Amino acid sequence: xxxxxxxxxxxxxxxxxxxxxxxxxxxxxxxxxxxxxxxxxxxxxxxxxxxxxxxxxxxxxxxxxxxxxxxxxxxxxxxxxxxxxxxxxxxxxxxxxxxxxxxxxxxxxxxxxxxxxxxxxxxxxxxxxxxxxxxxxxxxxxxxxxxxxxxxxxxxxxxxxxxxxxx
Numbered sequence: 001x002x003x004x005x006x007x008x009x010x011x012x013x014x015x016x017x018x019x020x021x022x023x024x025x026x027x028x029x030x031x032x033x034x035x036x037x038x039x040x041x042x043x044x045x046x047x048x049x050x051x052x053x054x055x056x057x058x059x060x061x062x063x064x065x066x067x068x069x070x071x072x073x074x075x076x077x078x079x080x081x082x083x084x085x086x087x088x089x090x091x092x093x094x095x096x097x098x099x100x101x102x103x104x105x106x107x108x109x110x111x112x113x114x115x116x117x118x119x120x121x122x123x124x125x126x127x128x129x130x131x132x133x134x135x136x137x138x139x140x141x142x143x144x145x146x147x148x149x150x151x152x153x154x155x156x157x158x159x160x161x162x163x164x165x166x167x
Contacts (some may be wrong), residue, residue, distance in 0.1 A: 032093040035131040052080040072116040094124035
């Protein structure tokens with residue numbers, strides 16, 4: 001028989017278990033969404049002078065649901081103001097259920113708090129853009145987020161307070 005890439009010769013898998021690290025998104029969903037346009041229709045009129053000041057806060061939380069399953073919440077909050085007047089404000093908690101397998105124990109927390117929100121972000125970004133557009137404004141496309149930097153910042157804050165980052 002010729003050399004075959006399949007050790008048992010019939011195309012089946014080998015007897016050894018697959019130990020490849022995997023991260024799978026089992027579900028994604030908008031857990032909470034709020035959009036406010038408190039000064040409409042006045043806020044929708046053309047504005048004179050400089051554009052609005054846009055503020056955005058990002059937070060990631062996670063909880064373990066089973067041995068290898070985690071629910072991860074990506075929370076985006078923001079507003080646009082001209083001076084003290086709020087043009088619009090939004091809050092979104094976009095969540096996912098993720099299964100992590102064959103990942104070393106010391107790498108689970110970073111995977112959950114960095115890789116999972118990185119996978120959720122494009123969907124959350126689109127939801128915010130659509131909500132802002134549906135509120136009568138140009139869509140707000142949030143710049144990419146450095147989840148590694150956010151993780152390091154939260155880890156440093158937790159270390160100063162004597163705890164561990166959320167998860």
